[in-house]
Amino acid sequence: MIFVSRSLWSVVFIMFFAFAKAQLGFCSGESGDIIFSEDFGAGTTNGPALPTTVTNYTYVNSAPEDGQYTISNNMGQLGSFWNRPDHTGNSNGRMLIVNAAFNAGIFYQTSIPGLCENTPYEFSAWVFNVYNPNSNACPGVGIPIQVRFQIWDATDTVLLADGTMNPRGGETNPTWIQYGLTFTSEPGQNECILKLINAGDGGCGNDLAIDDIQFRPCGDAINVVSNGSEETIVCEEDLPVSVTLDATTTTNVFSSAEYQWQSSTDNGANFTDIPGANGASHTTQLLNADTQFRVKIAEDAVNLSNSQCVNFSDIYTFEVDEVSTPVALDDSVTSCDGEEVELAVQPVNGVIFNWYDAPTAGNLLVSDQETFTSSTPGFYYVEARTTAANCISNNRVEIEIVAARAPDIPREEIFICSGETARLEVPVSPATYEWDNGAMTQAIEVDTAGTYECIVTTPEGCETIAVFEVIVTPVPEIQELRLIGEEELEIITVSQNPDFEYSIDGINFQESNHFDVNNLLEINAFVRNSRGCDTVTDNLFRVKVNLFFSPNEDGFNDRWSISGLENFPGSRIEIFDRYGKLLRVLNNPEVEGWNGTFNNEPLPSSDYWFKLYYADQEISGHFTLKR
Incomplete structure (x- = not known):
């Protein structure tokens, strides 16, 4: 083995890097559709092995050693390999995983058919350094991977493109990197040969994955x-x-x-x-x-x-x-009592709307709006205009504002007697009705005091609220009949109410509770409410009848009489026994009484009857004689 000093290796590396960078590249124009693609398939099992015409490396089902390869969706074939997904990104996508041989050489070769003659093409492939330096299986970052890419003509005699990637040692944050070549096919040929060559050293490291090999035509943009x-x-x-x-x-x-x-x-x-x-x-x-x-x-x-x-x-x-005549959401809109209303057209993408006061020409009222607001009755016209070419619709759509008035319904008070029902009827028709109790009819009946409201909508769409106040009239109750002096009566009720009416004959009623009762022996008082619901009565005698007497000459209560007759001069009293026999007539009852005798003979203890006459009045009753 030959050892090279660090400085010399650096020079060699830099020179080779510069050469490789100059050879690799992608289409400078426009890449066409993919005409060849190899993504090594997908699946949960490894393989299949490549044909022997494609590689002279040895296929193993897992854990490839130097000079071996596998095809798998699992990059982590060895404990020193990263475990990352393939580049394609499909489920269980496979990749070609290569443990480079000690000697440099071709590890992948395949023919690319279907080319067009004399046409520029772009080749590309994605490469991943699978060695994980964190495993410490190799010194430092391990032996770098380095792949040389070559494109040969169909005869395998003419080199069309050649480029070598920069050496890549193991990375702590590895990524897939794409490499490419451009070439032009030979005249008269529709095929080329791709060769992937291991340009690195064998040993610990130089382990790589290849995926998504593709060819595309390359042309001018x-x-x-x-x-x-x-x-x-x-x-x-x-x-x-x-x-x-x-x-x-x-x-x-x-x-x-x-x-x-x-x-x-x-x-x-x-x-x-x-x-x-x-x-x-x-x-x-x-x-x-x-x-x-x-x-x-x-x-x-x-x-x-x-x-x-x-x-x-x-x-x-x-x-x-193309621009069509605008479409109005409503051909006419009602303005109730001069309120502002909104006119609108259907929105259209790429179209604006302008509003005018005439079907042609006229004054522009508002531009670039789908709606227009006014309270003035009359006709308004909408024109469509495209934003792309400023095309104008041939016609304008007409929309009218119609003036109308909401009905004026005064608040109404309705008095009812206790236990009665009141009919509440809206005095407007035709219309739609919406009562606050949910009813939808023109009239309803209620039996409970309170305020009732109904939303009334005319056929023109104008709304108003009809309000009804239902009042249950209270029943009067007489508390006292009070004499003021000798001639005036005051009728006092438990509660004072302005709806009460008063009478002392049951016929003639008045709002005042004071009466002149001069010359009345008996007062019959009547009170009712002004709606005539209920009438209550009470009575009062202006004279006091002695209800019993004991004529035993003891000086106490020896005579029967009616006190208070001094206010009724000319009055007369007739006294009867229980069988109606007249026993005595008192012509001056205000000064004389009855001693309980008839023809100077004492009468027995019993009940006796009397009649008191004054003017056209008569009072009758009974009293008791006790012996």
């Missing part, structure tokens, strides 16, 4: 423009039009490019060649509809018919900017 723009947008009213398209390349991959223009009328799903359109520029026929154009470019005209041999430009779009 092409731009298609017309008047400097990558699309043309025209209004319908400007049709038909013709455009001139110019293809320019931004790279110099092809030495002499050949062109073929294509067009599509199905939004780019299918393209067809335009006969005779083979120059760097193309003037279209008169166009009336959306059309897409592209150009394909190749090194050799014979390759223009093969999609794997050409590069395609980006698609150039000729678009007819």
Whole structure:
């Protein structure tokens, strides 16, 4: 073994690094579709082994040693290997895992069919250093990996491209790195040979994984423009039009490019060649509809018919900017009581709307708005305008603001008696109704005091709220009949209420509870509420009847009389026994009484009846004589 000093090895390394870097590279133009790909499949088992025509390394099912390889989804074949997924990223994706031999040499070789003659291509592959320096299985970072990539012609006699990667020792944060070569296929050949060569030393380290070997055609990047723009947008009213398209390349991959223009009328799903359109520029026929154009470019005209041999430009779009008459959300909108309302049209992508006060010309009221707000009745007009080509709709849509008034419904108070129901009816029809209790009818019936509201909506859409106040009238209760002096009566109720009415004959009622009761022997008081729900009564005698007497000449209560008759001069009393026999008449009852005799004979203990007459009034009752 030959030992090289550190300084000499560094010089050799740097010189080799510079050489390798100069040889590797990717397509400087536009890479086409993949024509060859090897990702080594996927699966949970290892293998299968490669054909012996592809490699002279020995296949092992696991743990490859120097000069051996395996194909697996598990990178960690040895304890000193990193355990990382393949580059492709598919589930259980496999990769080629190689433990390089002691001697440099080819470890992978395969033919790549399906090439186009005299066409530039790009080769690429992803490489991973599988040695984990943290394992300390090798000194330092181990022996670096170094792969040399070669592309040979179909006869394996002409080297088309050659490049060697920089040496890579074991890494503490390893990643997949892509390497590439560009080459041009030979005239008359449609195949090449790929060779992957171990350019490093054998020993501890130099362990690698390969994945996603790919070949793509390489051509010039092409731009298609017309008047400097990558699309043309025209209004319908400007049709038909013709455009001139110019293809320019931004790279110099092809030495002499050949062109073929294509067009599509199905939004780019299918393209067809335009006969005779083979120059760097193309003037279209008169166009009336959306059309897409592209150009394909190749090194050799014979390759223009093969999609794997050409590069395609980006698609150039000729678009007819159609604009329709705006669609109003409502043909008319009602303004209730002068309120502001919003007019609106359906939004359309790429279209703005302008509002006018006339069907043509007129004054611009507001621009670039889908809505317009006003309270002024009348007609308003909306025009559509595209943002792409500023195309204007042929017609404007008309929307009207209609003036209307919401119904004026005064607040209503409804009095009911206890236990009764009240009918609440909205005095507006036709309309829709929404009561706060959920009812949807014009009228409802309630039996509970409170405030009831109904949202009333007219056919024009104007709303108002009808409010009803239901009041249950209280039942009066007489507390006292109070005489004020000798001629005035005050009727006192338990609660004072302005709805109470008062009477002393049950016929004539008044709001005042004071009455002149002069000359009334008996007072009958009546109280009711003003709604006539309930009437209560009470009575009061202005004279006091002695309910019993004992004529035993003891000086106490020896005579029966009615006190208070001095206020009723001319009154008269008749006294009867229980059978109706008249026993005595007192013509001056205010000064005389009855001693309990009839024809000067004492009458027995019993109940006796009386009638008191005064003017047109009569009071009757009974009292008791006790012996």
